[in-house]
Amino acid sequence: MAGFDLEKQHFPLQKIQDVVDLFRGQLTRDGGIDLSLLSIILGTIENALTINRSHTVSKENETKLQPIFPVIEWETIEALHTKFVTIIKSNVDLSKYPEKFATRELVKRVSDVIWGGLTRAFYKDRAHLQSLYSFLTGNKLDCFGVAIGVVAAFQVLGYSDVHLALSEDHAWVVFGENQDQSAEVTWHGKGNEDKRGQPISETVSAKHWLYLNGYPVVCSIEMEVAALVSAANPSITASIDSVEMGSLQQELLWLLHDMGHLAKYPMALGNLADLEEICETPGRPPPLNLLTEGVQSAEQYYKNQHIYPYTYLGGHLYRIGDYRKALKAWACASDVIKNYDYNREDEEIYKEFIEIANDLLPNVMKHVSLDPESLRFDTEAYANFLRFYDGICQWEEGSPTPVLHTVWAKQFVFSLGKFDSRIRKCVQIHADGVEDESSSSDSNSEDENEENCDVNANGIVKDSLVVKDVIVKKPCGRKPKAKRRRFG
Numbered sequence: 001m002a003g004f005d006l007e008k009q010h011f012p013l014q015k016i017q018d019v020v021d022l023f024r025g026q027l028t029r030d031g032g033i034d035l036s037l038l039s040i041i042l043g044t045i046e047n048a049l050t051i052n053r054s055h056t057v058s059k060e061n062e063t064k065l066q067p068i069f070p071v072i073e074w075e076t077i078e079a080l081h082t083k084f085v086t087i088i089k090s091n092v093d094l095s096k097y098p099e100k101f102a103t104r105e106l107v108k109r110v111s112d113v114i115w116g117g118l119t120r121a122f123y124k125d126r127a128h129l130q131s132l133y134s135f136l137t138g139n140k141l142d143c144f145g146v147a148i149g150v151v152a153a154f155q156v157l158g159y160s161d162v163h164l165a166l167s168e169d170h171a172w173v174v175f176g177e178n179q180d181q182s183a184e185v186t187w188h189g190k191g192n193e194d195k196r197g198q199p200i201s202e203t204v205s206a207k208h209w210l211y212l213n214g215y216p217v218v219c220s221i222e223m224e225v226a227a228l229v230s231a232a233n234p235s236i237t238a239s240i241d242s243v244e245m246g247s248l249q250q251e252l253l254w255l256l257h258d259m260g261h262l263a264k265y266p267m268a269l270g271n272l273a274d275l276e277e278i279c280e281t282p283g284r285p286p287p288l289n290l291l292t293e294g295v296q297s298a299e300q301y302y303k304n305q306h307i308y309p310y311t312y313l314g315g316h317l318y319r320i321g322d323y324r325k326a327l328k329a330w331a332c333a334s335d336v337i338k339n340y341d342y343n344r345e346d347e348e349i350y351k352e353f354i355e356i357a358n359d360l361l362p363n364v365m366k367h368v369s370l371d372p373e374s375l376r377f378d379t380e381a382y383a384n385f386l387r388f389y390d391g392i393c394q395w396e397e398g399s400p401t402p403v404l405h406t407v408w409a410k411q412f413v414f415s416l417g418k419f420d421s422r423i424r425k426c427v428q429i430h431a432d433g434v435e436d437e438s439s440s441s442d443s444n445s446e447d448e449n450e451e452n453c454d455v456n457a458n459g460i461v462k463d464s465l466v467v468k469d470v471i472v473k474k475p476c477g478r479k480p481k482a483k484r485r486r487f488g
């Protein structure tokens, strides 16, 4: 079939299933995935469901009281797709780049074409600026949108070696015959000069959270579709989401999950878990399974250098009231951050730890009652509490930018003081992997410690330090909704 005949069959798109079927067709067909087409379709739907909600409702939806869904005509999509192809092909003279694989000069040229298509005066932090629909109808893109736009442009130019590289707060591209080249293609944060065209070297990424210490998510074409879907934003206002857009995102993420394309993408698994927490899909596993998959993916493919798998997990456990496990997840997040050096481009992860230490943790400790099962008497919880703060202190050590200040100290003392004083005797602090000579000499004190640790404040036998998963029976507080983080 010529050109887009396969895609045309799905139009007009009138309901979520039509879009899922089109994406499945793209993901399973041999002729390759058209990223620009999918980005335009997703952006058009998002625009209609969040910004311009005054669309006609199809007769079918009207009668069946289905969720409202815009009628998307093929001609609309085709016109925007043709416009993108024309912009790219008319601004990149391929005769100057005879090589089969992309070169740094060509990557910089394509990034300049996307960059050149942006209006200057727009607020880059706004929502709904991540798709080619935004680029083509409003000349606006956020930093993630520029990166995915460059990758989509290289597809239009016929290259298959340029792919999206993702950290937890930045995006760039890898390219070349062995995918061993990398280049900045977008900006990061506010007030930072963009470094477009420059490689991301070992020294730049080592101990730097923004580059995940050299363990970013390097996308396949299918994972780039997952990034497009993850970047979709169902927000209508700060407090209202489009149910239809959220369901579409959820269905598409399950489609990608079932095809194995989220296996190496912890943040997409986290996004899907958050959507499932809001509205579970019948017959699908619970959010906790997806969050555990995300942690295991980061451990297996990214040397456990990612933070978000643990803060996604901790946030969910906090919201369902499982505070012991939330504390354990946050301590694991701290175990990862402690090996990084904090610097001025790491604000997003700084905000993440500030929220845990100065908002979520104090809220947990505030609500603990005299209930013997509460965290106050739990040695493992206390050990995880100390592990959490120790990791943040190690994060600061050797960093060019300080992390801690008095607000941290005040909240630390507040939370620390909530643990029962008798518990503090039950936790032996070992240096991190270093056996100093003193530790062997005080083994008898360790025994002495142990004997008065087997019974806690209320006569309940507790293992002093044996790690056991303890399920908290009573949630400590109200259940807030997952907070959506800015996407790049």
Ligand SMILES: CC1(C)CN=C(N2CCN(c3ncnc4sc(CC(F)F)cc34)CC2)S1
Pocket: 143, 144, 166, 167, 168, 169, 170, 171, 227, 230, 231, 267, 268, 271, 308, 311, 312, 315, 352, 483, 484, 485, 486, 487, 488
């Ligand atoms: C535990 C959290 C605070 C909850 N949401 C979080 N997100 C983190 C960022 N999100 C993401 N979700 C999927 N893929 C990506 S790639 C990327 C970096 C950007 F510059 F490209 C961000 C991001 C989505 C939401 S972390």
